[in-house]
Structure formats: structure tokens, C-alpha cells
Amino acid sequence: MNRAATGAQRLFLIERRKAEMENRRLLVSIGLVMLFLLSVVGTNLFFTSAIGTNATGGDAFRQIGIIAACVLLVIAQVEYPGTRPPMAIPISLAIVLGYCVLSLSWSLAPLISARRLILFGLTVWIVVRAVGDLGAVRTFNILRWTLVLLLLANFVAVYTTPLAVHSSSLGETGTTAGDWRGVFTHKNSAGPVLAITIMLFLFDRKAVPWLLCIPVILLSAYFLYKSNSKTSMLVLPPAILVGCAMLYYDPRQRFLVWAAILGALAAAAAAMLYSPTVAQIIDDPQAFTGRGRIWHVLLLYVRENPWFGAGYGAFWQIGPASPVYRLDNSWVAHNTGHGHNGYLDLIVTLGIPGMVLTVLVMLFWPTAKLLSAWQIGRQRRALLAAIIFYCALHNLSESSLLGSTPVQILLLIAVVLTHHLAAQSEGWHRDLRLRIEDRWKRLAT
Template sequence: MSLALTSSATARRPSFDRLLMFWGPVIVLAVLVFRNDARMAYAQSANGAAVEAADLAENAGTGTRERQLLFLALGATGGMLLWRDQRTNRRPIYWPIMLLLGLLFAYGCCSVVWSDSPFLTFKRMIVLGCLALGAIGIGKVWSTRDFCLALIGWTLLFVLISVAAELANGVFLRGGDYRFSGVFHPNKQVFFCAFLFLCSSCMYQSERKRIYLAIAIFALLAVILTKSRTGTAACLLAGAWLWWSYLPRNWIVNLAVAGSILFSIGLIGLGASGEEVSLLSAARMGREDELSDPTKLTGRLPIWTETLSAFINQPLLGFGYGAFWSPERIRYFESQNGWAFSHAHSIYIESAVNWGLLGVFIMLMIVVATVRRAKYLLRTHERMAGRWMIALLILAAIAGLAESAFVADGFEAIVLCASIGLVACHGPVPPARGMR
């Protein structure tokens, strides 16, 4: 009788661990993203980018009680994952990445001393700590396959809900200025679709199941429909590297030839029709609003000018993490430019004003260490993690020219931190140079 009970308890334990270690973080993060970023107003307009934003100055430095609780839940989930994993499974850790992450967080905490708004920096460091703890916990505990399946599940759910919301409101694929947004801003939706495309591609390359290839094609079409130029270009280049590193060279040559032939046929067809097509109109991607003019960088030039002119005054240490976008500074920039913005629309400029040149140098060291680790994993059984990490860094580096998503407290930053934890805590650790 006791043997039967013991075997029954043992059989139930894996399912309980799965519920606690996998489905718990999946649910917490899905709820966090929807409550933090989703708005039905985006799905009620054919161009979600035209929806008026909330009062940014009033909301700066404040957060709803629900948002605070969700970030605390994410941090607690990450702490629980790390504690439980430490008791049951001691994975080798690539310490250079972890030590640099710890150094960056300690530097951010120290920025309270010289911050323009110490209390604002203190609050945002708590949010950053919860985000990093949750993300690193996920990256360390989950396998690469679990991480990719969860990311596909999250992003596919977001995209399908967005399509359903637009269909319900009768705006899906409607109008010449249509941009796919669903319940998120198009410039955020493009990253969900890009994650879905890149992660499905990685899963297809690893398991050769056609369902992943079909999801990747669907996601790529959704990326293009967002008409987010920077995000689309970044996704295409990251995808090009991902498939270049996977396909045999003769396949790449054949695809390049076929693409050139199709492009030539398209140009001949346009010439025969007598229609004029300019590079400027092609760069607009079908967008007709005034800010879509690519020569004006979609209104980002005034943001960069104002932000960099302020950064020159405190270049070494910056203004303290999260303290630059205070309510007073947001209102001032709005009075100068006629519209409000609460981030620099560039991860490079945003990082500079938040962390200063010293903090940016630490971040650069983290990127270098992560790339080295990912390149090493490409030669091991964890090659899928290496491919995914490099593709994600390409996406973030290119999209970061005109977007701040990967250094904000959102889903994109969580995915990036979790991916860094994934490559730092999976696969063999290379021996020291003197022991080879």
C-alpha cells in the first residue's frame, strides 16, 4: 500500500513541477503584457498609430496599483524559479555575463545619488529589478525548447487576439492607410510578430515540422502589415541572417537568383503599365500621414535634438535611471514641439540619458560577452539558443535606431533579458584558456 502511494506521488510530481515552473510564469507574463500595453481603442481604428495617447506627463513616474502588483508577481516568480532550480538542478553558469548584469544593476541603484529625481529612479529600479529577476529566472530554468514554445504561444496569442479584435470592429485590412495593430500600437505589434517569425524559424530549423514554417510565414506577413518601417527592416535582416546560417550555400544562391528574377519581372511590369513609382513612395510602405515621410524620420528628429542637447550637460553619468523623463521635462518638450513624448525613440539615445556613457559602456560589454557566448553555443548541442540570441540582437540593434522598446519596461526587454539568461545558463562552459 505504501509503495503504491509513493509511486503515485512520484508520478504526480512532474506535472506539479510543470505547472509551477512553466505555466505559472507563462500566465503571469501574459497577464502583465495585456494589462500593461493592450488597448481596445487601437482595434477600433484602421490606423492604430492615430489613436491619441494618454497624458504622458501626468502618468510619468506613476503606475497603477495593478501594474505594480504584476511586476512584483513577475519578480517573485523569477525568484521562486531560481530558488527551486538551485535546489534541484545546478546548471553551469557563464559568469562573465551574470557579473556584468549584476554590475549594471548595482550602477543603476547608485544612480539614485546623482539622479535628477531620486525617488523616481528608486521606483523604476524596483520595476527593473522585478523585470530582470523574472526574466533571468525564466532563462535559467527553462530549456531552450520550452522558451521557444512559450514565446511562440505568447506572441501567437497576442496576434490572434489582435486579428479577432480588428475583425470584430470591421477594420481588418480596411482603408488605404491601414496598419495592423489589433489591441497594441503598430510599433509594438511589429515586435510581437517579429518574435513569432524568428522563434518559429528557429523551431523549424531544429525540428523540421511544417507547422512552424507555416507560423513563420504568417508572422512575416503580419510584420509587413504593421507598416512599421524600422521594425520590418530589422526583422527581415535578422531573419536573413537566421536562414543564411541554416540553409546550404546552393539554396542561398538559388533563392538569390529567383528573387532577382522576380524583382526584374516586377520592374518590367510596372514599366509596361506606365505607372510612376518613386523610392520615396516605396519607403512610405503605403502610409499617407504627414509623419510617415521617411526624410523626416517619422517626427523623431525633434525628439533626438532635444534629448541630445540635454545629454551634453551630463554625459558621463546621465540623469539617473528613468529620471530624465520627468513630468516637468515632458511638458517642456511638448510646449516646444507641439506633441508629447516620454522616451527618445532610440535605444542608444535613451540608454545614454538614463545610464550615461559609463553605463552604456557596461551595456556594450554585456552585448559583447553575450555574442561571444552565443557564437560558442553554435558549436554545441545548444546551437538553437545561439542562433536565436544572435538573431534577437540583430533585431534589437537595428530596430533600436528608431525605437526604445528593448530598454523600456515592457515585453521586449523581458524577452531580451530572458534570452541572455538562456545563453548564460545553458550549454557547456568553455574551459579556462590555461587549461585547454
């Protein structure tokens, strides 16, 4: 009788724990969707403006929304304290956040830097907590169906309101007139979301039937074409090729893959440093729809401050203190909100050491784990690799690293998921961690 009662009690506790975990996941899912929609659509639908560097104030409603998402995740943990412990922020991400905090000591606008860094830190915390609680399957499914709803909303907006299409009558530049933006603030915000939608329905789709995947992919590709988001249109095909290559990848071949990656990076670096064609493009103010002029200004500041930079988030949109006014007096100073190159923006804010650290943590270390972890499935490895590669290339023409943009949030999800999955898998990365922990214990004793 006692054994039967004890068994019934255990079964009751297990079922109760499952129900509590599902309730917690529901709250976490809502928080993740809130964060994603705030980064993708914002709080002012169809809002368009030319943001200059005098615009120091943030979006108060967006900040309140991010804080509300954090509150939901806190409630989920407090309400169900006996459930699985939340995932901790990976040490590598914590190091990057620590370096950003350190940069406040030399920031040109410490209060603005601190506010932007707090929002980025909250973004990282939400993503880590959500991915840890939801896991890969639930996280990707939530993203998929959120993106499908956004895709439908985009088409409805285009065919029901002129505000969903860029127009010179709305004070926008003639180069974007006629380009679709849907419910997004700009076509360049729509492009990455549509590209990620395509990748999510190409790889690791599990039980999602092709009869649904094909229409979503075709509609996303059509909207991407009509948006004329050139960066995403150029970057998406190689990202898909990387994903396809990962379908046939064997972790035992990782050294050959790393040799190819390092060789390609060395060739690209040599081209950037020594190619007269690249130098001409950077000096040409009209290159890449004006990006050459922006990059030229950034490189001038890098020559002056190569090691420290202006501080986290303290170059663009900080008011009269911005160095851009001293370096340039054209439209770059008055109508540009970022450098259209994530790596250059990192150098002008965190210096060369900060840029190298960020690239290692956000791109190279997750890729190393992805290539070395044995138990990560091929479809999931393909999707994660495609997203990371897409974000890495996207930052050559747009700026998203260490921000709260859609590209950075999607990259964060991929990076955190890679850490989460690699921690459960054997591989070279685990052997390296064990050796480091062993050395650390020996030094400590």
C-alpha cells in the first residue's frame, strides 16, 4: 500500500513538474516573441525618418517592451522555482559584455553608452533564458510561425496601404522609392528577416511539410526581390550554399574546413589591404550607394583611435559630441545612423581589440563548436551554420553586431543554441574545455 501510494505521489509530482515547465515555457515564448517583434517591427508601425547623429533619444516604448519581456521571464522563474535551472550566459558572451562595460570608462558619451549597453545586455539575457528553456525545436518553431505571420502581414500591408512601399513623397530618398518594406521601418530591415525565413524553411524543418515550405519560401523570395534589399539578396545564396555543404559535413573533416576558412579569410584580408581596386572603392564616395564615403570617414577615425575607439555605442547618434562632425560635414554627418559595416563600427567604438574579441566570440568560437560537436544533427548544423555565415557577411554592408537589430538577435539565437547543443555533445570543444579546467584547478591549488 505504501509503495503504491509512494508511486502515485511520484507520478503526480512528475506530471505537476511537466505542467509547471510548460507554463514557464509559455511565458518565456511570449517574452521571446515580444523581443523579436520589437526589434523587427518596432513600436511605431510604418514609421519612416531620416535619423541623424543628433538623435540621441531612444525609443521609450521599445525600451519598456524589452523590460516587460524581462519581467515575464523573471515571473516564469519565480512562479515555478522547482523547474529546470535556467541556462547561464556563456562565458565568452559574458567576456564581451564585460569589455563593453570597460569601454564606458573612455566613452565620449558614458550615459548614452550605458543606456544602450543595458538594453543590449537585457537582449542577451532574454535570448539565453529563452533558448535554454525552449531548446532548439521549440525556438525554431516559434520563429518559423512568427515569421509566417509577419510575411502575411507584409503582403496585406503592401496591397492595402501606400505606407508599406517606400515613396519619395514621404520624404525618403529617390533610390528607395518603389521598394517594398511591408510593416518594417525600412527595406534593409525587411531583407534579413525574409532571408532568415527562407533558411528556416529550407533546413531543419522537421515535421513541416514541403507543401507549406515551398509557398513560404517562394513568397519570401518574391518579397525580398520587391524590397530590393541588395545586401540580403547577395548574401543569401552563399549562406544557403554553406548550409547545403553542412548537410554532407563530417566532424572528422573539421581541420580541412578550418584550413579552407582561414585561407579564404587570409585572401580577403590581403585583398582589402593591398588591392588597388578595393582602395579605389573606399575612396569613391558613390561606391556601394554611398557607403564608400561613410567607410572613408570611419577609417579616418580608426587611424586616430585604433585601440580604444569612442566607447560602446558612442560614435553615431550621440549629439554634438560625435566625432563624425569633426571628420565630415556632408550627409554622412547629418543623415547617417550607422557605418553600414559592422566590423568598422566595432573598431570605431571598441577599438581593434574589441572588434577582434567580438568576432572571435560571436562568429569563430560558435563555428568551431558547430564543426567539432559530434551529436548535432546535420540539418540543425546546416541551419545554424547558414545563419551565422549570413550574419557574418551581412555585416560587411550593414551594422548589427552587438546591437538590438533583427540580425543581431537572430545571430544571438544561433550562437546561444550552438553553445546549448555543443554542451550536450562530445567533441574537440569539450576536450579543450576539460583541459582548460584541469589547468585552472592546478594553478588554483
